[in-house]
Amino acid sequence: MTTSNELSASNPLPVETARALIRRAIAPVTTIERVALRTALGRVLAEDVESPIDVPAHDNAAMDGYAFDGSTLSVASAVQVKPGPLTLAVAGEARAGHPFDRVCPAGECVRIMTGAPMPAGCDTVVPQEFVARSGESIAFDVDRIERGANCRRAGEDLARGQAALAAGRILRAADLGLLASLGVAEVGVRRRLRVAFFSTGDELRSVGEPLESGCVYDSNRYTLYAMLMRMGVEAIDLGVVRDEPEALETALRAAADSADVVLTSGGVSVGDADFTARMTQTFGDVAFWQLAMRPGRPLAFGRLWPGERGGNAHSALFFGLPGNPVAVMVTFYQLVREALNAMSGADTAPPLRFAAESSAPIRKRPGRTEFLRGVATRDAAGKWRVTPTRSQGSGVLSSMSEANCFIVLAHEQGDIAAGAPVEIMPFDGLI
Ligand code: AMP
Numbered sequence: 001m002t003t004s005n006e007l008s009a010s011n012p013l014p015v016e017t018a019r020a021l022i023r024r025a026i027a028p029v030t031t032i033e034r035v036a037l038r039t040a041l042g043r044v045l046a047e048d049v050e051s052p053i054d055v056p057a058h059d060n061a062a063m064d065g066y067a068f069d070g071s072t073l074s075v076a077s078a079v080q081v082k083p084g085p086l087t088l089a090v091a092g093e094a095r096a097g098h099p100f101d102r103v104c105p106a107g108e109c110v111r112i113m114t115g116a117p118m119p120a121g122c123d124t125v126v127p128q129e130f131v132a133r134s135g136e137s138i139a140f141d142v143d144r145i146e147r148g149a150n151c152r153r154a155g156e157d158l159a160r161g162q163a164a165l166a167a168g169r170i171l172r173a174a175d176l177g178l179l180a181s182l183g184v185a186e187v188g189v190r191r192r193l194r195v196a197f198f199s200t201g202d203e204l205r206s207v208g209e210p211l212e213s214g215c216v217y218d219s220n221r222y223t224l225y226a227m228l229m230r231m232g233v234e235a236i237d238l239g240v241v242r243d244e245p246e247a248l249e250t251a252l253r254a255a256a257d258s259a260d261v262v263l264t265s266g267g268v269s270v271g272d273a274d275f276t277a278r279m280t281q282t283f284g285d286v287a288f289w290q291l292a293m294r295p296g297r298p299l300a301f302g303r304l305w306p307g308e309r310g311g312n313a314h315s316a317l318f319f320g321l322p323g324n325p326v327a328v329m330v331t332f333y334q335l336v337r338e339a340l341n342a343m344s345g346a347d348t349a350p351p352l353r354f355a356a357e358s359s360a361p362i363r364k365r366p367g368r369t370e371f372l373r374g375v376a377t378r379d380a381a382g383k384w385r386v387t388p389t390r391s392q393g394s395g396v397l398s399s400m401s402e403a404n405c406f407i408v409l410a411h412e413q414g415d416i417a418a419g420a421p422v423e424i425m426p427f428d429g430l431i
């Protein structure tokens with residue numbers, strides 16, 4: 001692991017390098033639980049699921065109308081000089097759940113409702129709007145319909161034995177529906193990741209406490225709690241820890257003991273009260289990074305062994321996030337999210353990014369990746385525009401609240417002129 005000695009403040013680590021180092025340190029949780037379908041929402045599928053049946057199980061009608069043998073159409077066209085109406089006798093009825101249980105006789109049709117199985121001998125449905133019915137027969141223009149129309153084929157959605165969902169998928173609404181359509185009542189999922197977190201700082205007060213002079217309310221524990229809940233992990237809130245070496249060591253050991261991942265905020269820069277760094281050295285393998293990113297410059301990352309070290313002994317992945325509230329959220333979105341997904345065994349695509357026109361000029365120094373908070377909107381012509389939020393300070397949490405995307409300014413990028421394209425990364429729904 002890269003140590004702080006190798007990385008001086010003048011040689012900060014590019015974000016992509018940090019991502020790669022984090023990825024290398026990750027081993028996904030292996031325990032698998034079998035859970036009922038509803039409980040599987042948001043969980044990581046642990047096994048590939050193949051369809052045990054054809055979906056749909058039978059050929060069935062896609063519209064309300066009349067089912068018939070579509071070969072009659074070409075016969076009718078051939079014998080008539082100018083194709084005209086085809087007349088068919090109605091042999092009976094098929095409704096969803098109530099099939100027509102005979103073969104449809106030649107030259108006849110079956111009244112059919114959407115979803116009803118196609119009667120034997122039929123492959124085409126003429127919609128009822130195209131049909132003139134008189135008594136027990138119908139007539140319609142053969143030009144208006146093609147053989148096979150309005151018939152959903154068995155196995156059209158998924159054929160028996162076909163891969164339906166791959167292991168690693170985070171199960172969403174469509175997936176639960178899909179699994180239900182296969183008749184799957186329970187699935188194997190990875191156990192939920194346990195993430196312990198706490199805030200550090202003598203100045204922090206918890207909500208509900210009076211705010212003495214020089215103090216701030218602890219907001220990081222709430223943003224972290226919310227982000228962890230949205231990620232579907234088991235969040236273990238260990239409160240606020242004072243800037244005292246012993247208190248920090250106790251909290252870090254307890255956190256590492258109870259969790260797969262430990263997140264802290266604050267105390268990772270080079271101030272006199274920044275003890276997180278020093279304490280983790282005694283029972284961890286932790287690197288202190290100056291990241292070439294803004295916000296989010298100081299970050300600690302590594303592994304903690306609360307008890308015996310090495311071998312099969314329990315250890316926890318450790319992220320010492322910066323203290324500034326915006327930096328906490330940015331580092332979470334940019335580095336922690338991906339790590340937690342990977343540790344959960346999830347196989348996730350990179351977040352969406354696309355180009356938008358910047359409505360304002362942006363000052364940018366090459367040599368670090370910047371994540372500005374932006375508000376992206378789509379104009380009437382369909383073009384995406386983005387406006388940086390008023391304040392970009394790393395302590396100004398209202399900028400995160402106001403924004404719906406990051407404006408990602410790449411490592412080498414310089415100043416941006418108003419009207420120039422920039423890359424945006426929407427974060428609504430990302431976590
Ligand atoms: P630190 O990295 O500990 O020096 O903290 C940097 C800045 O973030 C300071 O202004 C802290 O007061 C602030 N800060 C640290 N932790 C929190 C927290 N949990 N909630 C709100 N602000 C915080």
Ligand code: MG
Binds near residue numbers: 200202266267323
């Ligand atoms: Mg602090």
